[in-house]
Amino acid sequence: MRAARYHEYGDPDVLRVEDAPEPHAPAGAIRIRTVAASVNPIDWKLRAGFAKEALPLEFPVIPGRDAAGVVDEVGEGVTGVAAGDLVFGLGGVSDTTAEFSVLTSWAKKPGNWDHGQAAAAGLAATTGIRGLAPHGDLAGKTLLIEGAAGAVGSAAAVVALSRGARVIGTASERNQGFLRDLGVIPTTYGSGLTERVSALAPGGVDAVLDSAGSGSLAELVAIAGDPGRVTTVADARRAGDLGVQAVDAANESAVLEVAAQLGAAGKYTPRIAQTLPLASIAEAHALAQQSQPGKIVVVLDQA
Numbered sequence: 001m002r003a004a005r006y007h008e009y010g011d012p013d014v015l016r017v018e019d020a021p022e023p024h025a026p027a028g029a030i031r032i033r034t035v036a037a038s039v040n041p042i043d044w045k046l047r048a049g050f051a052k053e054a055l056p057l058e059f060p061v062i063p064g065r066d067a068a069g070v071v072d073e074v075g076e077g078v079t080g081v082a083a084g085d086l087v088f089g090l091g092g093v094s095d096t097t098a099e100f101s102v103l104t105s106w107a108k109k110p111g112n113w114d115h116g117q118a119a120a121a122g123l124a125a126t127t128g129i130r131g132l133a134p135h136g137d138l139a140g141k142t143l144l145i146e147g148a149a150g151a152v153g154s155a156a157a158v159v160a161l162s163r164g165a166r167v168i169g170t171a172s173e174r175n176q177g178f179l180r181d182l183g184v185i186p187t188t189y190g191s192g193l194t195e196r197v198s199a200l201a202p203g204g205v206d207a208v209l210d211s212a213g214s215g216s217l218a219e220l221v222a223i224a225g226d227p228g229r230v231t232t233v234a235d236a237r238r239a240g241d242l243g244v245q246a247v248d249a250a251n252e253s254a255v256l257e258v259a260a261q262l263g264a265a266g267k268y269t270p271r272i273a274q275t276l277p278l279a280s281i282a283e284a285h286a287l288a289q290q291s292q293p294g295k296i297v298v299v300l301d302q303a
């Protein structure tokens with residue numbers, strides 16, 4: 001099969017498109033003909049070697065943590081999904097930017113999403129929803145999201161809003177309108193954040209989700225007044241020192257189903273910055289490494 005691969009750590013130009021062995025669906029998993037895969041921060045961080053101590057790779061590596069496509073193999077023990085179904089979901093730490101991908105968590109693609117939007121939802125929505133879970137019932141609560149215009153932050157924001165939270169979100173100037181359109185009360189990040197949040201929420205905030213990992217975690221704890229009210233998906237190192245709960249994505253179909261239902265209801269539309277063909281995988285990684293208003297998606301020409 002055709003796949004994006006790299007054989008060593010390095011810049012985006014270590015990526016190439018070449019033949020790779022086809023994977024098959026083991027028990028409990030499905031295989032899809034991949035139509036689209038998104039580029040998440042973990043993909044370029046792994047490729048660059050930034051995580052080689054914690055997550056050493058065996059080369060060659062096919063990048064990609066999530067994908068969308070057409071089911072073509074169903075592993076033993078899997079029920080509720082059949083060949084021909086259109087799904088999106090998560091593979092392993094890598095492996096989805098290829099003609100065929102094995103997914104171990106998935107949900108049916110909402111009919112109002114295209115495959116690119118579905119691919120963009122997988123890891124981001126899973127992470128956002130899991131990052132909210134420790135905060136419990138959000139109805140009537142005020143939630144602050146640091147990095148709310150990002151893929152994870154915006155997914156968390158729409159989920160929290162759907163659960164009845166009042167959401168304050170930080171973003172750069174260019175994304176203030178995007179947040180407002182989601183129903184989030186926008187503010188900028190950086191210097192003076194405590195004062196700005198205090199003006200927007202004089203009674204304080206009940207919960208904080210850090211989806212930026214920008215070094216602001218101590219200030220977010222001070223704003224919340226208690227590290228137990230703060231979660232982060234992006235700063236595990238500082239979380240340990242501060243007593244904040246760090247949350248990671250995990251392959252859970254039930255969580256993807258939450259995202260799919262919000263999508264089908266028109267409440268969650270993953271934001272795409274640019275869509276590129278598989279042949280442009282190096283450019284896709286280079287773009288994703290820069291800050292983009294939305295996700296970079298790679299399409300394989302078999303929709």
Ligand SMILES: NC(=O)c1ccc[n+]([C@@H]2O[C@H](COP(=O)([O-])OP(=O)(O)OC[C@H]3O[C@@H](n4cnc5c(N)ncnc54)[C@H](OP(=O)(O)O)[C@@H]3O)[C@@H](O)[C@H]2O)c1
Nearest residue numbers: 041127147149150151152171172175189212214234248249
């Ligand atoms: N733990 C896990 O399992 C897991 C899973 C997925 C992602 N993550 C991590 O979560 C983070 C977000 O991922 P993503 O896919 O949402 O990335 P993303 O789409 O690139 O979003 C990152 C957001 O951070 C914002 N930002 C940049 N500088 C900031 C600052 N100084 N203060 C506050 N916000 C700032 C940006 O806002 P503007 O564009 O408005 O500047 C951007 O929207 C990444 O660090 C990623 O590695 C962790």
